[in-house]
Amino acid sequence: MSVTELLQSIQFLTNADGEKTAVLIDMDSWEEILTLLEDIEDAYELRQAKQEQEELVDWETVVADYTKTHPDAEL
Numbered sequence: 001m002s003v004t005e006l007l008q009s010i011q012f013l014t015n016a017d018g019e020k021t022a023v024l025i026d027m028d029s030w031e032e033i034l035t036l037l038e039d040i041e042d043a044y045e046l047r048q049a050k051q052e053q054e055e056l057v058d059w060e061t062v063v064a065d066y067t068k069t070h071p072d073a074e075l
Helices: 005-008 025-050 061-067
Strands: 012-013 020-023
Touching: 005 025
Parallel strands: none
Antiparallel strands: 012 020
C-alpha cells in the first residue's frame, strides 16, 4: 500500500466547530504505517553505520552465529 493510499484510508474526528481533533485508522493501515516507520528507521541506522565506518555483518552470518550458540532457538 502506498503512502497516498494510507493517507486516504484515514478518518478524522471533528468537534462541534468542525475542527479535527483525532484520527481513526483501521488496523491494516496501522500495521502498514508501523512497517514503513521501521523501514525508515532501518535505513537511517544503516546510513549512520556506513558513515561511522562500522563493520557491517550480513543477516545470514548473524543467524548462523546465533544458531551455533542457541541451537534450540526458532528463527
